[in-house]
Amino acid sequence: MAYQKVTQKDIDFLISITAADRVYSGDQINDDFTHDEMQEYGKFMPEVVIEAISTEEVSQIMKHAHANNIPVTPRGSGTGLCGGAVAIHGGIMLSLTKMNKIIEIDEENLMGTVQAGVLLMEFIKAVTEKGLFYPPDPGEKSATIGGNVMTNAGGMRAVKYGVTRDYVRGMKIVLANGEILETGGKVIKNSSGYSIKDMMVGSEGTLGIATEITVRLLPLPKKAVSLLVPFGTLDQCIETVPHILRSRSTPTAVEFMQRETIENAEEHLGKQFPDKSSDAYLLLSFDGNSTEEIEGIYDEVAQLCLSKGALDVFISNTQERHESIWSTRGAFLEAIKGSTPEGLDECDVVVPKNRVADFVKFCAELNKEYGVRIRQFGHAGDGNLHVYCCKDQLSDDEWKPKVEAIMQRMYDKAIELEGQVSGEHGIGHAKVGFLGESVGAPVMNILEGVKKAFDPKNILNPGKVVNRF
Amino acid sequence: MAYQKVTQKDIDFLISITAADRVYSGDQINDDFTHDEMQEYGKFMPEVVIEAISTEEVSQIMKHAHANNIPVTPRGSGTGLCGGAVAIHGGIMLSLTKMNKIIEIDEENLMGTVQAGVLLMEFIKAVTEKGLFYPPDPGEKSATIGGNVMTNAGGMRAVKYGVTRDYVRGMKIVLANGEILETGGKVIKNSSGYSIKDMMVGSEGTLGIATEITVRLLPLPKKAVSLLVPFGTLDQCIETVPHILRSRSTPTAVEFMQRETIENAEEHLGKQFPDKSSDAYLLLSFDGNSTEEIEGIYDEVAQLCLSKGALDVFISNTQERHESIWSTRGAFLEAIKGSTPEGLDECDVVVPKNRVADFVKFCAELNKEYGVRIRQFGHAGDGNLHVYCCKDQLSDDEWKPKVEAIMQRMYDKAIELEGQVSGEHGIGHAKVGFLGESVGAPVMNILEGVKKAFDPKNILNPGKVVNRF
Missing domain, CATH: 3.30.465.10 (Uridine Diphospho-n-acetylenolpyruvylglucosamine Reductase; domain 3)
Structure with a gap:
């Protein structure tokens, strides 16, 4: 792919169709634009950053890019985890954050x-x-x-x-x-x-x-209640989930969390989690339009958890308690990142709900086998798991082959369990290879054909999801 | 598109990869395979009909068709309403009804x-x-x-x-x-x-x-209840729907029906509808896991309907009553077809929920303006309307220009109301022109590009949805 470099003439033109105070080049470009939340996947400098404020501006920018064969990377807040919104081929970074109406x-x-x-x-x-x-x-x-x-x-x-x-x-x-x-x-x-x-x-x-x-x-549902349920073992914890889902008691959310991740979050947030009794927890929420409606449902689930080995069931039916528990859950990613400043890699597979236990146990084994600290948490209720390999004090030479091997084995395992490469983070440029391996050549050919139907010159965020056509 | 005709050699080969008693050609082909539920859109004879029983067979049939440039029309029960599963270019009709495991x-x-x-x-x-x-x-x-x-x-x-x-x-x-x-x-x-x-x-x-x-x-929800609500006028009936949807009382279904369509259904089913008090009805259903849960919800909706001009609210909380009302609703299409044996044409637009009243009233005006009997019913709760123009005793010469004009005006109106050509019936070959008009050339270009990515030789159900690439 031979893209045109952005020239001063291009920049002048781009300013003429937008505004000088929304076009940045050279040293004006903030380092934040060179990466998303995973700096581990590399830093890439766009040639020009434009903050668009209207559809019409975006259209004019694309017309110019198209006519001049300049790649364009659209970007929101840059909170992605797969290098989806980074300008790996340079060109224009098109920020949409000012289109915030x-x-x-x-x-x-x-x-x-x-x-x-x-x-x-x-x-x-x-x-x-x-x-x-x-x-x-x-x-x-x-x-x-x-x-x-x-x-x-x-x-x-x-x-x-x-x-x-x-x-x-x-x-x-x-x-x-x-x-x-x-x-x-x-x-x-x-x-x-x-x-x-x-x-x-x-x-x-x-x-x-x-x-x-x-x-x-x-x-908006009028009422919401959370249950925090400590279990004796991780196995009991995870294996209770399919039973909950098979009951008629549809929870809004079913998350699992482990003591070690909770401790990272406690440190990160500077406050204590309300329970210390266990290594493995389920966190469930229920919503509905009346207390009576929800009570019937969560009572049933609480009984079910206790019958499957839960040590206790803590009910959070005030907004304050509810938020206290969920803020811990919400801090997991940042907490894990904070615990391994040297770097980490992540995997966002999704598997059928009844294979979650298999995958969680598999990761625990990898942890031991490779001597790499692996933290995981996730959406036990929908089969989507977030697994983090922490570099900690490993040297680059130790880390690199280990993390590559672990990632490969995790993706292979997800496919073996009839899962998919990404549940919600996407492919970006970091996971294109794993996507190709998991779906195979006939599917990649079609994805590439679809890309071509929309973007025959391959100027829109090239190298993401598919990397050629 | 120059497709190959199916030869005896093709048929022999197709039998060799399937079975002689599942391959039909010439006079063996049942007339049913020449049309779907809308014979008005033409009858088309496939050259060969194959009943496949496995994915592997379908794969082998497609390999042969692909190598020999023979069009293939996949087909289920043939209950479509847009000519989607008819072989307008001849070739192979591939019935999947025996793949019924x-x-x-x-x-x-x-x-x-x-x-x-x-x-x-x-x-x-x-x-x-x-x-x-x-x-x-x-x-x-x-x-x-x-x-x-x-x-x-x-x-x-x-x-x-x-x-x-x-x-x-x-x-x-x-x-x-x-x-x-x-x-x-x-x-x-x-x-x-x-x-x-x-x-x-x-x-x-x-x-x-x-x-x-x-x-x-x-x-499976444990309880279901239906409400049949007669209104004084069609306007009151339709205009109540957005109020119901804005309340927190999510119904499972919200249908509207008019006296004249109910009468067609009574005749078709040979049994009486439980109420005769009104020209316009809403039919609602609610489901949930307990009587208490549903009661609170439907009580609120019943009160709301009464405050908006409902004449009464009939509650069907037994399976028998529930089925009696819904069987009338379920018979509408067949009943309308039965009332106009000379033919009809249908339109399946979807509009934003708060534009349903506008569209329904517009159709009533067309009825008067063109002197063509128009019957309509549909999913008031989701904006999807089914409108039938009945040929009745009109001559072909009278009917054709009138129905064409009415259809064009209905689709134009749907687009004006920010709706779409089809809510659920699809495009088939009968609505390709209307789709093109409604979405415009840039969208059709992309749809054609996508078609090309999947089917570069255009052998899979050609002439449906898109008609070229």
Whole structure:
């Protein structure tokens, strides 16, 4: 791929169609733009960073890039974990964070329309104020809605409510050639041709740039309760999950956590977790419209947990207690990162729910076998696990071959268990090889054909998801 | 497109890879295979019909068709309404109805895996027996699951539970060139590359042939209640719906029906509808795990309806009453067809929920303006309307220009209201023009590019959804 380098003439033109104080080049470019949350996957300097403020600007930028064969990397908050929003081929980095308007919260149709750069936490706040509910709940609340859509972010509540894809209903998209199109809309059903919005969801900015997004909302459940359940052993803990899911008591979330990760979080947050009795916990939440409705459900689950070896069941039915436990859960990633400043690598596989125990135990074995500290936590209720290999005090020479071997074995194991490479973080550039191995050549050929249909010159976020066509 | 004609040599080969008693040609081909439920869109004779019984057979048939440039039309029960499963270019009709095994109902992962030819009613029966629930509820229960997936069938329960797409988790697919691939699986989350399963859903057999499908299941709700609500006027009836949806009382289904359609159904079924007091009704259902849980919800909705002009609220809380009302609703399509044996045309638009009243009133005006009898009913709760123009005693010369004008005006109106051409029936060959008009050239170019990525020789169900590339 022979891309054109960005020249001063390009920069002058890009300023002429945007504004001088939103175009950065050379030393003006903040180091943050060279990486996402995983600096371990390399640092790459874009040639120019532009903060767009409208779909029309994005369109004009793409027209220029297309005509001049300049690669463009769209970017939201840069909170990704696979190197999806880094400019590995240089060129233009197109930041959408200034496109942060909530365009409409339509209470009649229960739909919200936002610019792509609206932060998840801002959107949650706005819909909650109107008594509405946007169910997707990825841990990183400072991510943009655009980023969530582009990785099909999942989060805690997938067990009951599904993932981002299930809520996206429409989009305004700028194509690689600068054309603007709208797809879907405020409609609940749609069988009008291949679903472009579903190709865009999870495409990590490689097929088009979503500048506006319409999502479905629900009425806000009136009550929520969490259960914190310590178990005697990790096995008992994990193996209780399928029993919970088979009961008719649909929890909103089912997370598992281990003592050692909790301790990292306690240190990170500077506050104590409310229980110290066990090495392995399930954390469940339930929501509904009345205390009675939820009580019946969580009582049943509490009894079930106790019958499967739970040591106790702590009920958090106040907002304060609820938040105390979930803030610990929410701090896991940062806490683990903090515990291994020399570096780490992560894996985000998803397996069928009844294979979670197998995968968790497999990782514990890898920990012993390679002498690398492995921390894991995740969404036991939906089979999506986050596993972190910590470099700690290992030298680069020790670390590199070990982590490569561990990652390969984890992905192989996920495939063996009929799982997938990524549950919610995506592929970026870091996982392209693992994706290719897991899905095989016929599927990669089709993905590459789809990429070509959208972006024949391969200028939109090249090298991510697929790396050629 | 210059396709090869099917020769005796082809037929002999096709028999050699399948079986003589599952391959039909010439006079052996049943007339049913020349059309779907809308004979109005033309009758087309395939050159050969093959009933496949395995993925391996489908793969071998496709390899032969691909090598010899023979078009292939996959087909389930043939209950479509847009000419999606008819062989408009002749060639091979590939029936999947003998691939009717329920492969697995996995109670641990709450997933069901079926061959594509399993009938919806058979699958519902099988999962219900295990206390499980497959929420998609298209009216035509003799359709195949494969057909449901290929049109992204919606049905009554979309208001609360979403559509077929939301339940499909994995597929075994035979590509146009005969390659077999698997995509997705028993996983709840997936961010592993562009979603092939979401391209396949709603693709009407033009991108690949799904031979096995894995869908998500839910625990079966223990209780269900229906409300039949007569209103003084159609306006009051339709305009109450957004108020219901804005309340926190999520119904499972919200249908609207009019006296004249009910009368057609009474005649068709030979039994009386339980109420005659009104011209316009809402039919709602609610489900949950306890009587108490549902009671609180439907009481609130009943009060709301009464405050908006409902004449009464009839509660059906026994299975018998429930089925009596819903069987009337289920008979609408057949009843309307029966009332106009000379022919009809249909439109399946979807609009934002708060535009349903506008569209319904618009159709009533068209009725008067053109002097063509128009019957409509539909899913008021999700904005998906089914509108039928009845030929009745009109001559062909009177009928044709009128129905063409009415259809054009209905689709134009749907687009004006920010709706889509099809909510759940699909595009087939009958609606390709309307799709092109509604989405515009840039979108059609992409759809054609996607088609090319999957089927570069354009042999898979050519002329459907897109008609060139």
